[in-house]
Amino acid sequence: MASVLIITHLLCALHLGNAKHPEKPERLSVITTRLEQMQHLSWQGATEINIEHLYRAHDKQFVDNLLSKEMIQETEYIDADTFISQGSILAAKLASGALIQAVDEVMENKFKHVFCAIRPPGHHATYDQAMGFCLFNNIAIGALYAKEKYKLNRIAIIDFDVHHGNGTEDILKRHEGFLYISSHGSPLYPGTGLSSSDDNIFNVPMLSRTGSHEFKRIYTEQILPKLLNFNPELIFISAGFDAHEKDPLGNLRLRANDYQWITEQIVDVAEATCNGKIISTLEGGYDLEALANSVEAHVMGLQKDM
Numbered sequence: 001m002a003s004v005l006i007i008t009h010l011l012c013a014l015h016l017g018n019a020k021h022p023e024k025p026e027r028l029s030v031i032t033t034r035l036e037q038m039q040h041l042s043w044q045g046a047t048e049i050n051i052e053h054l055y056r057a058h059d060k061q062f063v064d065n066l067l068s069k070e071m072i073q074e075t076e077y078i079d080a081d082t083f084i085s086q087g088s089i090l091a092a093k094l095a096s097g098a099l100i101q102a103v104d105e106v107m108e109n110k111f112k113h114v115f116c117a118i119r120p121p122g123h124h125a126t127y128d129q130a131m132g133f134c135l136f137n138n139i140a141i142g143a144l145y146a147k148e149k150y151k152l153n154r155i156a157i158i159d160f161d162v163h164h165g166n167g168t169e170d171i172l173k174r175h176e177g178f179l180y181i182s183s184h185g186s187p188l189y190p191g192t193g194l195s196s197s198d199d200n201i202f203n204v205p206m207l208s209r210t211g212s213h214e215f216k217r218i219y220t221e222q223i224l225p226k227l228l229n230f231n232p233e234l235i236f237i238s239a240g241f242d243a244h245e246k247d248p249l250g251n252l253r254l255r256a257n258d259y260q261w262i263t264e265q266i267v268d269v270a271e272a273t274c275n276g277k278i279i280s281t282l283e284g285g286y287d288l289e290a291l292a293n294s295v296e297a298h299v300m301g302l303q304k305d306m
């Protein structure tokens, strides 16, 4: 178990949207190009999800309606910034399928850490609504599968994307056995996560222009102790990199090496609680160079204990 597993899908040129949309195929190509230059990584292609796993997280009618659009030819907008184009539903089935694979790899002790380099992202997709570039909520689908298949009682999801993962909160607060922690810029899309709605939800809004120093203080004093105290059996990371100072959609001021720092902190908690089991999945990050640098830093963080 000497390497980090990267799961990705090759159909990144599908799910196109229009050329100006920030959630574009090049995001995955810059990430995979950068990671291919790193040592000690293993690679797997994502496989399509068995649709029964989607129903665990989402409303059946919502799932069936999206799946019925698999063969559409023209781009269709669900809201002002969330689209379905040719190949989008296939891409979404591969993206959520990657999380199922990742759970099996980690829970069967084949890999300690997995990073899913996938799109579309998922953390804004609610129980019955696609939004914020997200179709299916990949991480909630993975977390619910892990709970049922491996009979886990305490699963933590930590979300450092600059946006609040309203969809993940909406889905997981309906279930026992999860702790969802989100740090996010505020005010910012989607405008939620200003307080913590439930015992198993911990939202930490950060003021615009918050930088490394304050970010690290908040994590050290509030978030990491909460995560450690929960004593998780498995940790998921919604790894969005749009809190980077160069990101066109974010309002925070992180740098790439902050992602290595936070990842190493989470690795330490994972080592102390759950034999290091971490499944990380790509959410946002829209400046291509900052995204590649940040993902590299994140994966280096995952290699801390290897």
Ligand SMILES: [Zn+2]
Pocket: 161, 162, 163, 240, 242, 283, 284, 285
């Ligand atoms: Zn985001």
